[in-house]
Amino acid sequence: MERLTARDFDPAVLKLFDQYVHGQLSRRGFLDGAARYTTVGTTAAGLLAALSPAFAAAQQVSPTDARIRTSHIEVPSPLGNGVVKGLLAQPAQAREKVQAVLVVHENRGLNPHIEDVARRFAVEGFTAFAPDALAPLGGYPGDEDKARDLFARLDQTRAREDFVAAHAHLKTLAGSATRVGAVGFCYGGTIVSHLATRLPDLAGGVPFYGGAPAAAEVTRIRSPLLLHYAGDDERINAGWPAYEAALKTAGVAYEAHVYPGVQHGFHNDTTPRYDDASAKLAWQRTLAFFRRTLAA
Numbered sequence: 001m002e003r004l005t006a007r008d009f010d011p012a013v014l015k016l017f018d019q020y021v022h023g024q025l026s027r028r029g030f031l032d033g034a035a036r037y038t039t040v041g042t043t044a045a046g047l048l049a050a051l052s053p054a055f056a057a058a059q060q061v062s063p064t065d066a067r068i069r070t071s072h073i074e075v076p077s078p079l080g081n082g083v084v085k086g087l088l089a090q091p092a093q094a095r096e097k098v099q100a101v102l103v104v105h106e107n108r109g110l111n112p113h114i115e116d117v118a119r120r121f122a123v124e125g126f127t128a129f130a131p132d133a134l135a136p137l138g139g140y141p142g143d144e145d146k147a148r149d150l151f152a153r154l155d156q157t158r159a160r161e162d163f164v165a166a167h168a169h170l171k172t173l174a175g176s177a178t179r180v181g182a183v184g185f186c187y188g189g190t191i192v193s194h195l196a197t198r199l200p201d202l203a204g205g206v207p208f209y210g211g212a213p214a215a216a217e218v219t220r221i222r223s224p225l226l227l228h229y230a231g232d233d234e235r236i237n238a239g240w241p242a243y244e245a246a247l248k249t250a251g252v253a254y255e256a257h258v259y260p261g262v263q264h265g266f267h268n269d270t271t272p273r274y275d276d277a278s279a280k281l282a283w284q285r286t287l288a289f290f291r292r293t294l295a296a
Contacts (some may be wrong), residue, residue, distance in 0.1 A: 004050055004272040006263045010037045011232075014273070017051050018235065018264055022107065022186075023152060027145065053144060053270035055112035060269075061119035068092050068122040075131075075169040080161030084169070085139065086131035087115050089122035099294035100127040100170045100180045102195075104163060104188030106268070108147040109134035113270045114185075124287055127173065131166045133159045160198075163191055167199060179203035179294045183286060184210060185267060189228075193243075196221045204293030206286050209236050209264050212243035219246075224253040226289040228267070228282045231260040257285065 006014060016033045019025040025033070027048075034044040063070055069092050075084040087110065091098060101121050105114040110132030121128035132139050136158070137150045170180045181204040184192040189210020196205045197213050202223040209230050225247070229237055237258075247254050259266060259278035266275040267282055 006273050006275070008272060009047070009051070013037050013047055013051075014232075014263060017048070017273075020048075021148075021265075022235075023148060051272055053111070053113060053268075055116075055270050058113065058270040058274075059116050061116055061123055063115075063119070065119065065123070066092060068119055070119065070122070073129075075165055077162045077165035080158045080165055081136040081155070083135070084131045084162045084166050085135040086110060086129055086166065087118050089118040089128045089130070091122055091125050091127070098125055098127050099290060100129070100173065101290060101294075102163070102167050102170055102180060102182040103128050103130040104182060104184030104191045105130065105133070106185050106265075107151050107187040108144055109140035109151065111140050111144070111147065113268060114188075117185075126290065127170070129166055129170050129173075131162060133162065160191065160194060163195060164198060167195065167202065171201075181205065181290050181294050183290075184208065186210065186265065193225075196223050196225060199223070204290060206289060208267055208282070209233055211236060212239040212246075215242060215246040218243070218252065219250045221247070221250060221252045224289075224293055225255070226285065227254060227256040228285075229256065229258045230262045230264045230266050230278075231258055232262060233264040236264060255289075257282070 013034050016030050020030040030048060031044040034047045038044055068089055070089045073088045077084045103118045110130055114130050118128040118130040134140055134150050141147055167180055171178055182192045182195050183206040185208040189207030192205045192207040193210055193213050196202055197217040197220045200222045204224050206226045208228045262275040262278045263273040265273040267279045268274055
């Protein structure tokens with residue numbers, strides 16, 4: 001069966017789905033809105049199902065892949081929720097200290113897709129730690145709708161401190177480098193930009209279609225940034241001109257790419273919003289960026 005892409009959906013339905021994913025629209029609100037764009041043989045519920053993640057079909061690296069080793073770990077976070085839980089993925093045959101990357105999930109917690117992204121980094125030779133911000137609420141619940149509901153209850157101040165603690169742990173982890181970078185997607189992209197304002201020793205940050213920090217906070221950024229934006233993402237892109245101006249004023253080393261004609265979430269290969277060409281290009285740019293900045 002041929003894989004669906006964003007081009008298979010009315011742009012209005014994609015906009016409704018984006019609002020639903022980010023909590024601006026309820027499930028019922030999406031279904032009611034999408035019903036206006038159904039055709040013969042389709043339903044609003046069918047559109048939602050088609051746009052929702054298919055984790056198993058998109059998995060690139062198996063948890064049992066012999067090239068890596070993985071474990072679920074707990075990290076102290078005294079200023080956050082007390083402890084950070086997440087997936088640690090490492091190269092199986094690393095003989096010396098390797099470069100380390102903090103992987104920050106979207107607004108659903110540590111779901112199977114982000115676990116797979118962490119394993120992809122390990123295959124490329126990085127130590128990757130992917131925390132679960134939902135751990136204080138029981139962790140990713142295995143259901144995207146339930147995860148969205150839990151996310152709305154999350155104490156964001158404590159969650160941000162948890163990611164700071166996760167970065168600190170990576171710096172001291174046996175077998176990893178003392179220089180640590182961070183990559184994040186959507187919510188995670190916002191967190192990466194926040195970490196850049198908080199951590200002068202962050203070796204490099206890669207936000208994928210994330211929200212921008214306040215201009216006054218940008219002056220504290222010391223790490224180089226590689227920013228990825230989707231061309232068809234009005235909600236996030238509205239904040240980019242001011243963010244870019246603040247980066248220039250602050251003298252931050254940055255590189256930004258806008259991928260034309262693609263949707264928010266274009267790197268997430270579990271949904272039709274995924275764009276193969278743009279995702280692969282962004283991934284290669286990300287790997288090259290980390291290999292350069294983490295080795296410096």
